Amino acid sequence: MASAAFEEIAETFDFLDDWEDRYRHVIELGKAMPALEEAFRVPATKVEGCASQVWLLPRIEGQGAAARFDFQGDSDAMIVRGLIAILHALFSGLSVTEVLKVDAGAELARLGLNEHLSSQRSNGVRAMVERIRKHAAEVAA
Template structure:
């Protein structure tokens, strides 16, 4: 149930030969993201459980399960900004009901991230996914 944007990332990862190139690509995706206005980098938008500073600002269009999900995110670590960009590609534009159906572990597993991230980064990624699911559940209610 991946979005077209996520499928593009998966295809790019297949094309890149090694993990050094893939890491560079993830960092470049993070650099390409618009920064989150510092006014929104507050405790209410902070994602707990990440070693780096991470903030998510949800943007929900509509109400109930059919509301469209989007978010803007930022981090003080470039690799984490890239992971945010990947999550944005995975979830942005889905309804909140669809967000809750995404098997993030399986989709991200297609990229091989689980085998190449440190345990701290993996835990942070899980915390970000948990925050996205929480935002979607709240919006669906």
């Protein structure tokens, strides 16, 4: 149930032979992502449980279960910015109900991220996914 943008990332990962190339691609995705304005880098948007500093700012269009989910994010680490970009591709544009149905672990496993991220980075990705799901659940309720 991944978005077209995430499918494009997955296809690129399939094309890239080794993890070094994939790692560079994740960093490139992060570089291409717009920075979060300094005014939004506040405790309310900060994601706890990440080794790096991470901020996620939800952007919801509409109300209730059909509301469309989007977010902006940023980090002080380039690889984490890339991971945020991947999560953005996975979740943005879905309804909040669809966001709650996405098996993020399985989708990210398709990219081989579980095998190549440190435990701290993996915990950070889980914390970001939990924050995204929390925001979606609040709107869906």
